[in-house]
Amino acid sequence: MSTTEATRRTSSRIANRAAPPAPSTSKAAGSSSKKRTAPVAKTNTDKEPTTTKTKKVKAESSSDDADAAADTTSNGGVLSVGDALPSISLKNETGTEVDVSTLKKTVIFTYPKANTGGCTAQACLFRDEYAEWTKLGFQVFGLSNDGLTSLKNWKDKKGFQYHLLSDPKRDLIGALTGSKTQTRRSHFVIDGEGKLALSSLSVKPAESSPAALKFAKSL
Secondary structure (H helix, E strand, O other), rough: OOOOHHHHHHHHHHHHOOOOOOOOOOOHHHHHHHHHHHHHHHHHHHHHHHHHHHHHHHHHHHHHHHHHHHHHHHHOOOOOOOOOOOOOOOEOOOOOEEEHHHHEEEEEEEEEOOOHHHHHHHHHHHHHOOHHHHHOOEEEEEEOOHHHHHHHHHHHHOOOOOOEEEOOHHHHHHHOOOOOOOOOEEEEEEEEOEEEEEEOOOHHHHHHHHHHHHHHOOO
C-alpha cells in the first residue's frame, strides 16, 4: 500500500466516527422553568398574611386609643379639699331622696359593688364603729351605683345602721373620685361647714373606716 492510500483510509475512518451526542436541554429547561415560577408563588403567599396582620394591629391600636381617650375625659371634675359638695339628689335604699349639698359632719365611703367580699368588709367596719361616728356627731353614708333593691337587701342582711345611697349615673361618684366609668373604694369626710375636708382614694377595706374616723376626731 502506498503512503497516499494509507493517508486517505485514515482520514476516512476519522470522518466516519459518530460525533458525541449533544447534551439534552429539555431537563435543564424544565428545571429552570420551575425555579422561576416557584419563588413567584411563594412571594405572593407570604405577602397576604403580612397585610392581614398589619390591618389587625392598626385596628387594635385604634381601639386602644379610643378607650384611652374615653378614660381621660372621665377623669375631670374631681372635688378638691375645701370645696362644697355639688347639689345632687340621690335616693337611699328606702327611696328617700338626699340632697348631698346639704350634708355636714358626714363621712361618705364608696365601694364597687354591694354584697361582695371587700365591699362587705369595708361596710361592716363602718357598722362596727358606727357608735364612735355618732358620738362625734357624724352621719355615715355608703355610696355606689347599685340599685335600691340590692342596697336594701344588703343592709338588712348585714344590719347596717346607716343609709346606702344609689348613684346609678355616678354623678356624685364622678365628682368625688374623678371617674364615671368605675367606682373606686374610697372615703370622704365632710366638715361642719359642708366642705370637703378629706379625700382618700383607692383605700383598702380594712383601713377605710379607722383612717376616716381618726381624721374626723382631729377636726
